[in-house]
Amino acid sequence: MSYFRHHIFFCLNERPAGQASCAHNGAQDAFDHCKARVKAEGLAGPGGVRVNKAGCLDRCAGGPVAVVYPDETWYTFVDREDIDEIVESHLKNGRPVERLMLPPDIGR
Amino acid sequence: MSYFRHHIFFCLNERPAGQASCAHNGAQDAFDHCKARVKAEGLAGPGGVRVNKAGCLDRCAGGPVAVVYPDETWYTFVDREDIDEIVESHLKNGRPVERLMLPPDIGR
Numbered sequence: 065m066s067y068f069r070h071h072i073f074f075c076l077n078e079r080p081a082g083q084a085s086c087a088h089n090g091a092q093d094a095f096d097h098c099k100a101r102v103k104a105e106g107l108a109g110p111g112g113v114r115v116n117k118a119g120c121l122d123r124c125a126g127g128p129v130a131v132v133y134p135d136e137t138w139y140t141f142v143d144r145e146d147i148d149e150i151v152e153s154h155l156k157n158g159r160p161v162e163r164l165m166l167p168p169d170i171g172r
Numbered sequence: 173m174s175y176f177r178h179h180i181f182f183c184l185n186e187r188p189a190g191q192a193s194c195a196h197n198g199a200q201d202a203f204d205h206c207k208a209r210v211k212a213e214g215l216a217g218p219g220g221v222r223v224n225k226a227g228c229l230d231r232c233a234g235g236p237v238a239v240v241y242p243d244e245t246w247y248t249f250v251d252r253e254d255i256d257e258i259v260e261s262h263l264k265n266g267r268p269v270e271r272l273m274l275p276p277d278i279g280r
Contacts, residue, residue: 066244067276073181073226110279117227118181133241136174168175171218 066134068114070155072098074130077120086120086128090143094128097144101151113155126170138166174242176222178263180206182238185228194228194236198251202236205252209259221263234278246274 074095078087099115107113123129126140130150137160141147146164153159182203186195207223215221231237234248238258245268249255254272261267 067231067239067246071239071241073224114230116181116229119225121224122222123175131175131179133179134244136242138175 065111067110069112070132070135071114071116072130072132072150072155073116073118073121074098075119075121075128076117084127085124089128091128094130094141094144094147098130098147098151101148102155105151105156107151107155122172123166123170124172126166129166132160135160139164140166140170173219175218177220178240178243179222179224180238180240180258180263181224181226181229182206183227183229183236184225192235193232197236199236202238202249202252202255206238206255206259209256210263213259213264215259215263230280231274231278232280234274237274240268243268247272248274248278 074091075086076091076095077085079085095117102108102113102115121129121131129138129140131138132154139150141164149161153161182199183194184199184203185193187193203225210216210221210223229237229239237246237248239246240262247258249272257269261269
């Protein structure tokens with residue numbers, strides 16, 4: 065069994081001013097919101113969900129991005145409603161959110 | 173297929189002075205060394221290996237720690253030789269390193 069049922073990593077990488085990066089596109093707010101929602105839903109902890117900060121996930125062309133393991137599900141998101149849907153559907157109920165998935169050819 | 177065959181996350185969390193944390197126990201050096209070794213071996217990139225920075229992975233009692241996904245393999249390590257073994261055995265040849273695995277009951 066996985067130590068965490070769903071382990072989601074948010075890219076919070078910040079590049080120098082003038083360069084696009086997840087941190088300049090709402091990633092910190094999305095991370096904070098996800099962490100708060102997971103806690104409020106009672107999902108946090110071993111056997112449950114872990115919401116994690118990460119450095120550059122190297123799929124910048126689709127940023128801001130997050131990845132859920134061990135599911136291998138990559139997401140791109142725009143606002144808190146997207147995060148709410150990932151929490152409710154995927155992290156709580158195990159149903160990945162198709163509409164927010166990163167296309168497989170999106171890289172750096 | 174997974175975007176990265178092996179995606180390893182190192183906890184680089186640093187707590188205030190006086191408190192134990194992975195960052196105070198060689199995590200940054202281990203991360204740097206792993207990243208350099210993976211690059212030197214030609215393993216880096218999509219379809220291959222990604223070496224990632226992460227915040228606290230919440231298994232501090234076994235720190236410094238790293239986790240390989242989608243394999244769900246958690247490691248604790250002491251020195252560069254441990255990292256070399258993880259790179260050579262697991263990340264290059266797909267054989268997890270039993271002697272470095274984090275016991276399942278190790279948490280925060």
